[in-house]
Every structure is written in structure tokens, then in C-alpha cells.
Amino acid sequence: MPVSSPTSYAYRPMTADDVANAHALSQALKWPHRLEDWAMLQRVAQGFVALDNGKLIGSAFACHQGAFSTIGLVIVSDDYQGKGIGRKLMELAVECVPPRTAILNATPAGEPLYAKMGFKTFGTVEQRQGIVLPGEALPANSGEHCRDLNQADSPRLVALATAGSALERGALLDDLLPGIERGVGIERDGQLQGFALLRRFGRGLCIGPVIAQDSAQARQLIATLLSDVPGAFVRIDIPTTSGLSTWLESVGLAKVDSVTQMSLGPIPQACGGVSQFALITQAVG
Numbered sequence: 001m002p003v004s005s006p007t008s009y010a011y012r013p014m015t016a017d018d019v020a021n022a023h024a025l026s027q028a029l030k031w032p033h034r035l036e037d038w039a040m041l042q043r044v045a046q047g048f049v050a051l052d053n054g055k056l057i058g059s060a061f062a063c064h065q066g067a068f069s070t071i072g073l074v075i076v077s078d079d080y081q082g083k084g085i086g087r088k089l090m091e092l093a094v095e096c097v098p099p100r101t102a103i104l105n106a107t108p109a110g111e112p113l114y115a116k117m118g119f120k121t122f123g124t125v126e127q128r129q130g131i132v133l134p135g136e137a138l139p140a141n142s143g144e145h146c147r148d149l150n151q152a153d154s155p156r157l158v159a160l161a162t163a164g165s166a167l168e169r170g171a172l173l174d175d176l177l178p179g180i181e182r183g184v185g186i187e188r189d190g191q192l193q194g195f196a197l198l199r200r201f202g203r204g205l206c207i208g209p210v211i212a213q214d215s216a217q218a219r220q221l222i223a224t225l226l227s228d229v230p231g232a233f234v235r236i237d238i239p240t241t242s243g244l245s246t247w248l249e250s251v252g253l254a255k256v257d258s259v260t261q262m263s264l265g266p267i268p269q270a271c272g273g274v275s276q277f278a279l280i281t282q283a284v285g
Helices: 016-028 035-044 085-095 111-116 151-165 170-179 215-226 245-250
Strands: 009-013 046-052 055-065 068-076 101-106 120-131 144-148 182-188 191-201 204-212 233-239 254-263 275-278
Touching (some): 009 085, 016 035, 016 055, 016 068, 035 170, 055 170, 068 085, 101 111, 111 254, 120 245, 204 215, 215 275
Antiparallel strands (some): 009 046, 191 204
């Protein structure tokens, strides 16, 4: 179909009133995000939209999280590809980031543009999903036990999530925690050492974030959540360095895609003896 000339395109901040149209745009591109997933990002991040005579044709977000901002959901309608709209949306997102550092998870299609803008590669994330095979929770390490989370755990969850990702997670977890299906944590000497969340996302359920001291703890947390949902469709996004790939394959979560982690400056560094073994989403890290 014919489209307008580039001079007629308008760009502005995204509002809550744009969420339904942005969701429809992602559906046309066969992205799995629900309307609720878009609404969550609009609440916690700074969004931008591109319009052609009032019609929403593109979007981008920058989610400010402490010293870093994650850029995500940079999408342009198929009818408007190759017209510089994606680059303009990226420029708007990057311009709102300072004094923070911009980071993102790049699809193969977007990676060349981001590289031209100065982003450097620092890792890879695997998207794994599938129908969960029947299984049981794994035994805890000596001196540890796995338990369900409660509201009183929130400050510790924020501290662990921030340390494990190097991103300030307070606002995101405040938004996510009330709507989770289940959250579990590993406790030792009366203090949580790691945790994982199961929630609705995309085509079914999603596990993330997963914060743990090592891959054994991460497997225990994930296995505990999966033991509740045999036969369900579950997605999890993991760094390729997590050490979880082979085990996740064995429980029904196959690798279906991968994205490249890129930064426009310093690289996030975990601290406090914990690491992030699964992202919240690719858009927010």
C-alpha cells in the first residue's frame, strides 16, 4: 500500500492512549506480547511513537534503571520499513538516556543499525520456550530451603535483583509483583539468597527474573516453578553463559531464538555474590 512521504511522519512521547494501537502493531508483526505486557512497559518506561497522519506506525522505549537504561520494543510497521523511522525512534530513545548508559538486546535485523550508532556487543541471550514436561522440584543444598515469597520479602527481592542485574529494579518489581502467578526463593540462615518469579506473558507463562548465587540454585528455583505447571507453555530468556541451556532443553524448553546484548558504554556488572540467570523480558533486561 502507498505510504506518505517521510516529511509527514510525526514523533512524540507514548501515552497510555497509544497502548492498544501499539499492541495491534506488534500483533501484525506476529510478536507474542499481550495488551497487558505493553501496558506494563508504558507504565514503567519512557516511550516514543511514530505516526503517519495520526496512524501509529512505530514505537521505542527506554526503561531507566539506575545507571543504565534498557531500550526495547523498537518496532516499525512492515509497510514503513526502510524509511529511517526505526533509526529516528532509536535516536529519540537514546537521547533521553543520559547520564545513564543505554543497553539493549538486539535482534539480527536491528543489530546492524545499533552497531552503526556505536553500540558494542557484550553477550548473547537465548529465548527458550515450549510445553513443560512433567517433573519434580530439585532438592535444596545443605543448609538451604526453597519457600514461597510473601509481601514482606519485597525489599530483599529488589536488592537481589538490582545486584544480580546491575539495574535498579525497584520500579519494575513494584509493578510486577502484585500480578505474579508464584514466586519462590532460596533461604539460608533466615535470609533469601535468590529468587524466581512465574507470571503471565506473551503466549502463556514466563519465568523471570531468576537471581541466584550459582546455576544449581537457579535450576532449583526454576524446577520448583515448573513443577506446578506441567503441560503449560512457558518462556524463559537466559544469558548463554548461565549454564542452564542443556537442562532447560531436557525439561521441554527449547531454544527458538537468540538476541545480542549491546551497550553504548560500560557493561552491567553483577555484584553481591549473585547473578541474573533469566531476564525479566528482553525489553527491560
